[in-house]
Amino acid sequence: xxxxxxxxxxxxxxxxxxxxxxxxxxxxxxxxxxxxxxxxxxxxxxxxxxxxxxxxxxxxxxxxxxxxxxxxxxxxxxxxxxxxxxxxxxxxxxxxxxxxxxxxxxxxxxxxxxx
Numbered sequence: 877x878x879x880x881x882x883x884x885x886x887x888x889x890x891x892x893x894x895x896x897x898x899x900x901x902x903x904x905x906x907x908x909x910x911x912x913x914x915x916x917x918x919x920x921x922x923x924x925x926x927x928x929x930x931x932x933x934x935x936x937x938x939x940x941x942x943x944x945x946x947x948x949x950x951x952x953x954x955x956x957x958x959x960x961x962x963x964x965x966x967x968x969x970x971x972x973x974x975x976x977x978x979x980x981x982x983x984x985x986x987x988x989x990x991x
Contacts, residue, residue, distance in 0.1 A: 895952040902942045902959045909935045909966065927969050934966035 945955045
């Protein structure tokens with residue numbers, strides 16, 4: 877009986893904390909991901925349109941995920957997985973292909989954030 881009570885309380889706390897963490901993390905991703913335009917905007921690119929779409933489309937899709945979460949269409953676990961996938965793929969187009977260290981660090985951070 878005590879074990880059932882603890883399991884139900886743990887599940888409620890997991891849902892409460894997970895929803896707060898994932899919601900605010902997704903909002904931070906929506907607001908701070910476009911800052912890459914300030915850093916990489918002036919650098920020459922092979923394909924300007926592809927770079928712009930690779931950076932902007934994941935931000936817009938992340939905002940759509942936040943709206944779907946607030947409308948109770950998806951769970952906070954799906955929100956976390958969706959945002960981590962979108963942030964991970966938004967780094968697919970590299971402006972400076974020779975700078976592999978910065979790219980690898982960025983992908984590692986995104987991967988471990990999604991765990």
